[in-house]
Amino acid sequence: MRRRNVLPGLPLSLGVTLFYVGLIVVLPLAALVIKAASLGPEDYWRIISSSRALASYRVTVLSALGATIFNLFFGLALAWVITRYRFPGRRIVDAMVDLPFALPTAVAGIALTALFANNGWFGSVLEGFGIKVAYTPLGIMIAMCFTSLPFIVRTVQPVLEDLDPALEEAAQSLGGSDWSIFRKVILPLLAPALLAGVSLSFARCLGEFGAIIFIAGNQPMSTEITALLIFIRLEEYDYQAAAAIASVLLLTAFFMLAVTNWLQARALRYTVKG
Amino acid sequence: MKIRLENVVKTFETFRAVKDVSLDIESGELVALLGPSGSGKTTILRMVAGLEYSDGGTIHFGDQDATDIPVRDRGVGFVFQHYALFPHMTVADNIAFGMKVSKVKRDKAAIDARVADLLRLVRLEGLGDRFPAQISGGQRQRVALARALAVDPKVLLLDEPFGALDANVRRDLRRWLREIHSELGITTLFVTHDQEEALDLADRVVILKDGQIVQQGTPEKVCRDPQSAFVMRFLGDANVIAADVRDGRAYAGDVSVEASGVADGRAELYARPADLDWAQAGPGIAAKITRVLDRPDGRRVLAETQAGEALEFDVEPERILNAGETGFVTLRRAKVFAI
Numbered sequence: 001m002r003r004r005n006v007l008p009g010l011p012l013s014l015g016v017t018l019f020y021v022g023l024i025v026v027l028p029l030a031a032l033v034i035k036a037a038s039l040g041p042e043d044y045w046r047i048i049s050s051s052r053a054l055a056s057y058r059v060t061v062l063s064a065l066g067a068t069i070f071n072l073f074f075g076l077a078l079a080w081v082i083t084r085y086r087f088p089g090r091r092i093v094d095a096m097v098d099l100p101f102a103l104p105t106a107v108a109g110i111a112l113t114a115l116f117a118n119n120g121w122f123g124s125v126l127e128g129f130g131i132k133v134a135y136t137p138l139g140i141m142i143a144m145c146f147t148s149l150p151f152i153v154r155t156v157q158p159v160l161e162d163l164d165p166a167l168e169e170a171a172q173s174l175g176g177s178d179w180s181i182f183r184k185v186i187l188p189l190l191a192p193a194l195l196a197g198v199s200l201s202f203a204r205c206l207g208e209f210g211a212i213i214f215i216a217g218n219q220p221m222s223t224e225i226t227a228l229l230i231f232i233r234l235e236e237y238d239y240q241a242a243a244a245i246a247s248v249l250l251l252t253a254f255f256m257l258a259v260t261n262w263l264q265a266r267a268l269r270y271t272v273k274g
Numbered sequence: 275m276k277i278r279l280e281n282v283v284k285t286f287e288t289f290r291a292v293k294d295v296s297l298d299i300e301s302g303e304l305v306a307l308l309g310p311s312g313s314g315k316t317t318i319l320r321m322v323a324g325l326e327y328s329d330g331g332t333i334h335f336g337d338q339d340a341t342d343i344p345v346r347d348r349g350v351g352f353v354f355q356h357y358a359l360f361p362h363m364t365v366a367d368n369i370a371f372g373m374k375v376s377k378v379k380r381d382k383a384a385i386d387a388r389v390a391d392l393l394r395l396v397r398l399e400g401l402g403d404r405f406p407a408q409i410s411g412g413q414r415q416r417v418a419l420a421r422a423l424a425v426d427p428k429v430l431l432l433d434e435p436f437g438a439l440d441a442n443v444r445r446d447l448r449r450w451l452r453e454i455h456s457e458l459g460i461t462t463l464f465v466t467h468d469q470e471e472a473l474d475l476a477d478r479v480v481i482l483k484d485g486q487i488v489q490q491g492t493p494e495k496v497c498r499d500p501q502s503a504f505v506m507r508f509l510g511d512a513n514v515i516a517a518d519v520r521d522g523r524a525y526a527g528d529v530s531v532e533a534s535g536v537a538d539g540r541a542e543l544y545a546r547p548a549d550l551d552w553a554q555a556g557p558g559i560a561a562k563i564t565r566v567l568d569r570p571d572g573r574r575v576l577a578e579t580q581a582g583e584a585l586e587f588d589v590e591p592e593r594i595l596n597a598g599e600t601g602f603v604t605l606r607r608a609k610v611f612a613i
């Protein structure tokens with residue numbers, strides 16, 4: 001029996017989208033994998049496990065983790081404030097959250113460098129406390145925080161907006177304190193959105209380039225991020241090495257996505273009808 | 275626990291939702307707040323719960339002034355219209371929530387035993403492991419009630435408890451709530467816009483309009499002796515017939531009814547569909563049948579008087595009546611209200 005679909009346009013729209021996904025997502029990734037695979041296993045391993053590459057993974061992943069954890073708390077707080085309270089300037093704050101998305105990352109990088117350089121507004125003050133930001137991993141982390149902040153805010157915000165106020169009222173009428181209501185009712189309901197935001201934010205941090213290279217100082221073995229190392233290899237026309245190192249970033253991002261998807265599915269078990 | 279509201283006032287922005295309401299609810303009583311939307315009934319309920327603070331007046335629980343006690347310390351059980359179950363918790367965890375967050379620490383075995391008792395009370399044994407998304411609306415409402423009862427509230431408050439359910443489920447749950455109430459004897463206040471629900475369930479019905487109480491009493495009292503045209507209309511279908519009042523009687527067509535206490539002049543006669551009948555010959559109010567609706571328990575006749583007033587009344591299923599017939603509407607009883 002022929003199944004009939006009520007919605008029109010399936011063959012055309014599916015065809016177009018599959019074509020585009022193939023052309024602009026799958027093909028480049030496949031080219032990357034093929035390029036990297038054209039190296040023998042020994043060469044591949046040598047390149048990706050070179051001490052300079054390892055140092056770049058370390059600083060990139062640790063900074064990305066730090067930035068994501070910071071954004072988790074700060075982004076949640078920001079989303080909380082703009083959704084739940086009415087105050088003058090709320091809409092301006094709401095609009096400013098998108099600024100890191102709208103701004104070219106190089107602009108952000110230059111601005112942050114100017115601020116945190118040891119003669120900048122922040123840098124000169126922090127220097128007094130013996131804290132150096134520009135040209136250190138801390139600077140990398142700050143640049144990552146800046147560019148990935150909107151992810152958490154924008155994934156959590158709609159869920160917070162849709163949260164039924166009656167849930168909190170019910171919890172209050174049952175005698176729950178503010179903290180226990182937040183921990184046992186609100187946070188579990190936000191968890192899937194928070195996880196989605198975390199995975200997007202982390203992936204963005206791993207790949208960030210423009211904002212970081214101005215503030216990082218780019219010293220091999222200490223403040224050189226993986227994306228920059230790939231760029232350097234490209235500049236040297238060593239496409240295979242660039243592809244090999246890029247494949248490591250790619251796998252890390254995939255792994256992170258898989259883990260968060262799994263955690264998200266676990267957190268959403270209760271919505272499954274049975 | 276006795277509840278006493280004195281001159282309670284609540285204003286939202288510029289809208290006065292509740293105007294000077296005073297109400298006493300006896301310990302163990304089951305009271306319905308009945309009114310159309312915007313009558314302030316839910317606001318009153320939420321103020322009793324502590325989910326809203328009143329702008330004026332006082333609310334006493336027994337001898338204690340509860341006006342400024344926050345909801346979490348007020349010791350009320352509140353059942354929300356759309357249940358407000360925690361979707362990420364199982365039925366058992368929902369019921370246990372109040373005991374777990376309580377300042378009174380209970381061990382796990384005691385909580386589990388209490389949850390099992392409550393599941394039995396609301397007849398949901400065996401469903402403790404389900405999530406709210408996995409049970410029906412009627413079951414969710416029973417979980418919501420069990421959750422509210424778990425903290426041993428002094429007062430039970432229900433906001434349109436059966437509003438979102440099918441008619442059949444609603445009738446069953448109504449009977450069942452009545453049974454639970456007589457079993458536990460807890461003072462209960464519920465809000466509804468459904469007069470049938472209020473009359474079926476409550477010991478006393480409080481009828482509200484525009485933020486004020488217009489009448490209160492037992493279902494019998496408010497049904498038999500409505501004090502205003504609004505109450506008469508709101509409690510059920512009512513026919514309205516223009517009448518003239520002279521010397522304590524109201525006259526409409528050839529018929530007249532007693533109208534003591536109504537001033538002479540123009541007035542309105544209110545009669546339930548069951549209080550009218552049809553006759554081929556007068557005396558009565560001359561009318562023409564416009565439609566006959568067949569219903570399981572009788573026939574509803576729609577007729578129009580010569581003055582153009584639409585009337586509705588019920589006749590036995592055996593009566594043969596057709597649209598287009600003319601005759602007379604007779605009056606068994608009616609209420610007269612001055613315009």
